[in-house]
Amino acid sequence: MIFILRRYLGGPFELPTSHLDHRVWFEFWGPLGHGLDSAVMSNEQTSPPGTTLSEQQSKSLLAKYGVPFLDERTVASAPEAVSAAEELGYPVVAKLNGEAIAHKTERGLVRLNLGSAEAVNDATTVLFDSATEADGEVSVLVAPMVRSNRELICGTSTDPQFGPTVLLGVGGILAEAIADVAIRLIPITPQDALEMIGDLKTQDLIGAFRGEPAIDREQLAGVLLALSAAVVADPTIRSIDLNPVLIVDGMPVAVDALVETDEADALVETDEADALVETSDSEVAR
Amino acid sequence: MSLTRSSTHTDAHFEALFNPRGVVVAGASTHPGKFGFVSLHNLLSSGYEGKVFATNRDGAEVLGVQSVPSIDDLPEGEIDLVFVCTPAKANVQLLRACGGKGIKAAFITSAGYGEAGPAGIEAQAELVAVAAEEGILLAGPNGQGVVSTPSSLCAQIVAPYPPRGVIGVASQSGNFVSSFLNWSTQTGVGISRAVSAGNAAATAVPDFLEFYANDPETKVGLSYVEGIQDGRAFFERMKAIAAKKPLVVVKGGATAGGAQAAASHTGSLASDDRVFDGAMRQAGVIRASTVEEAFEAAATFATQPIPRGNQVVVMTTAGGWGVVTADAIHQSDLELLTLPEDLVDLIDTKLPPRWSKNNPVDLAGGETRDTIPEVMEMIASHHDVDAIIYLGLGIQSNQAKMMRQGHFYPDHGLERIVDYHERQDRRFAEAAADISERTGKPIMTASEIAITDPDNAGPAAVRRSGRLCYASANRAVTALEHLWHYRQFQQRAS
Structure with missing residues (x-):
């Protein structure tokens, strides 16, 4: 029971010290803990260890099913990062990306609020320099810096009794304490998804909030339906974490994604997935 | 102890359990403190109109019923239900004899089965196998009994006998049957059928609920469950039942502490309660958090x-x-x-x-x-x-x-x-x-x-x-x- 709660809501949340003006804006600073700490894993006694896809792979996979992500770019060098930032517009976020990379925040592999070409160049150079041999092949993700004062969690998990489930929860630093979540068995219908939103206790967060419009329920339901569809299409998906899903002008956008599968080669079983992996490899190789 | 065993029992079997033409209490006792006395007492005093028989090792007369020493001494084709109060070790032979008399349903109150360690588990498996061979619906073992008001049947080792109504009760815990029936007696909102699944060796809560779903005497299902072995199958079955009739469920083991108690009670594995909660919402099953809330929900479905x-x-x-x-x-x-x-x-x-x-x-x-x-x-x-x-x-x-x-x-x-x-x-x-x-x-x-x-x-x-x-x-x-x-x-x- 506890492990599922933690599995869903994420592990200990690491707060960066440099900012967070929570009186006004919650600023996205990169991936929060995704709940795969050792205490959590030790409870999954019946499952063999799975494979975690990189953030970029996770996002590519889920985007196919309609999960909304930011327009972000995968780059292989600092100059490419600058070009990407010019296209996206400042400020941007830069994150080191790779299959073997976890705990990005703890390792300082997420750089926020980069407001100029120089800042992007410097930060990206440092990120590439920070990569160790253990990280394997790496790239850098450049994404627009999004501001939001509402944060949700969407995800899937595999229940020992009921099999695959999809979850919607209130996110943010108090997520674990609030534990306001709605869960359904996969597959879900559009009606199920809408009822999940209605089942959250913190309904004030769903309506118009601090000058922002109400959350578009159809769009949020769409995220849940996309997760359900992804797991139906690929039963080797053991879990998905979209944490956080930020609400920007009432629309949900997932700014981090983590997909865990049963097998190392789970995604190579389909042509599409094959192409997906190749793309990311070639990008890294460039 | 599975909640989700798919029953092969036919409606005729459930008819034998709930609307028997005749009932035999196996192991009737002259001692008013024993289950073998209490069950016969409750059967006779609830107004059951079918034939009542009893077995007793010594062939004693109990509550005016002349018992016989063995099932073999009973007439063939007059009895549909055997209510078993004999010790576990006697029951395999008993079931074989019942099969020979055309008995189609057995409610087994005897303990010493799945709840009683490896030897008990083995005995329970044998009981299930023999019942299947004899074509007998096996309810229990280690259960409290069965009530069916359309037949004025109260084959239970406990009180009460509730007023007639349209609520069908199936419970993984016998005591909750009593709780629901007590509320029924107090409020006057009646019961159609009620059964405690006991160890649910061959017939589990969803099996009974599926019968209720097609039972014209029952308008709403009311159920207590604890642990679930195959949640997905349970979900599918509950969903199909709820599509036919309102179904109200109370689940024990909703908290970590409760889940531990449930595990030791029925040997079932606990899942995250919020997963259960979401699954029931999805299935259209009404989940209540307390016994009185569950009864009142069912009573409201039954009467409003x-x-x-x-x-x-x-x-x-x-x-x-x-x-x-x-x-x-x-x-x-x-x-x-x-x-x-x-x-x-x-x-x-x-x-x-x-x-x-x-x-x-x-x-x-x-x-x-x-x-x-x-x-x-x-x-x-x-x-x-x-x-x-x-x-x-x-x-x-x-x-x-x-x-x-x-x-x-x-x-x-x-x-x-x-x-x-x-x-x-x-x-x-x-x-x-x-x-x-x-x-x-x-x-x-x-x-x-x-x-x-x-x-x-x-x-x-x-x-x-x-x-x-x-x-x-x-x-x-x-x-x-x-x-x-x-x-x-x-x-x-x-």
Whole structure:
């Protein structure tokens, strides 16, 4: 029971010290803990260890099913990062990306609020320099810096009794304490998804909030339906974490994604997935 | 102990269990403290009209029934159900003999099976295999018994025998059968069938519920479950049942501590409670958090129409009750209807100007002899109203009781006023039931007097109308919300 709660809501949340003006804006600073700490894993006694896809792979996979992500770019060098930032517009976020990379925040592999070409160049150079041999092949993700004062969690998990489930929860630093979540068995219908939103206790967060419009329920339901569809299409998906899903002008956008599968080669079983992996490899190789 | 074993039993088997032509109590005892005595006693005293037989090692006479030493000594083709109180070690041979006599169902109360370690588990597996070979539906072992009011059947090792009704009970714990039946007895909202699954060796809670889903005597299922072995199969089966009839479930083991207790109770593996909760929402199953909430939800399904919408009007004879009820409605998925102008105008014709003019409709003491039934009819007949909660029933009779018990009675006009008060409360209760039936909308009466003084003319008349008088407005709101959720599920499914 506890492990599922933690599995869903994420592990200990690491707060960066440099900012967070929570009186006004919650600023996205990169991936929060995704709940795969050792205490959590030790409870999954019946499952063999799975494979975690990189953030970029996770996002590519889920985007196919309609999960909304930011327009972000995968780059292989600092100059490419600058070009990407010019296209996206400042400020941007830069994150080191790779299959073997976890705990990005703890390792300082997420750089926020980069407001100029120089800042992007410097930060990206440092990120590439920070990569160790253990990280394997790496790239850098450049994404627009999004501001939001509402944060949700969407995800899937595999229940020992009921099999695959999809979850919607209130996110943010108090997520674990609030534990306001709605869960359904996969597959879900559009009606199920809408009822999940209605089942959250913190309904004030769903309506118009601090000058922002109400959350578009159809769009949020769409995220849940996309997760359900992804797991139906690929039963080797053991879990998905979209944490956080930020609400920007009432629309949900997932700014981090983590997909865990049963097998190392789970995604190579389909042509599409094959192409997906190749793309990311070639990008890294460039 | 699986909850989700797919039963191969046919309707004929369940008919044998719930509507047996004859019953034999195996292991009847002359000792009034033994289950073999109590079950025969309960069977005989509930008015069962089929033939009753008994076996007893010594062939003793028990409660006027001449027992025989063995099943082999009984007639063939007259008995459908064997109620087994013999020790576990005797039961394999017993079942074989029952098969030979054409007995189609066995309820086994004997302990010493799945709950009793490796040897017990082995014995249980053998029992299941033998029952299957003999074509016998096996209920239990280690269960409390079976009740079926259409057959006046009370084959149980415990009390009570509830009034007849349309609630079908199936429980993973026998004690909860008793709890539900006690509530039924107290409220008068009756039971069709009730069974405790015991160890559920061959027939589990969903098997019984599936029978209820097609049982014309049963209108709503009421169930207690603890642990689930195959959640996905359980979900699919509950969903199919709920598509046919309302199904109310209480689950034990909702918290970590409770889950641990459940694991040791039934040997079942606990899952995250919120997963169960979501699965039941998805399946259209009504989940209640307490036994009384579950019973009241089932009793409401059994006795009130399902509301078409969630717009509720509270009708009260006193302000404070209305306020608290409005609070409860606001905290639920129900809504307090903003009174339409035409309804306000209509009610104006029946009440002095000081009435509340909004919802809750506070009659503010302005009622005369016919006001309450008349205003209730106006509200219920309005298109925008989906349900009514009526507060204040029984207060006149409460005063009447004090007058009757005081030393001035029957002089000073007290006899006449006491009669009037009680007659009025009876009228109000009857009006609530009549108008509800005519309009097809729930009208729920709520008063603590239902519990504090059940003989009060108001709640007593509600009981006579076959309905539940809710002990508080909050409990009425909770029950009504469950009906509304089920309506939404029906709309979603269609």
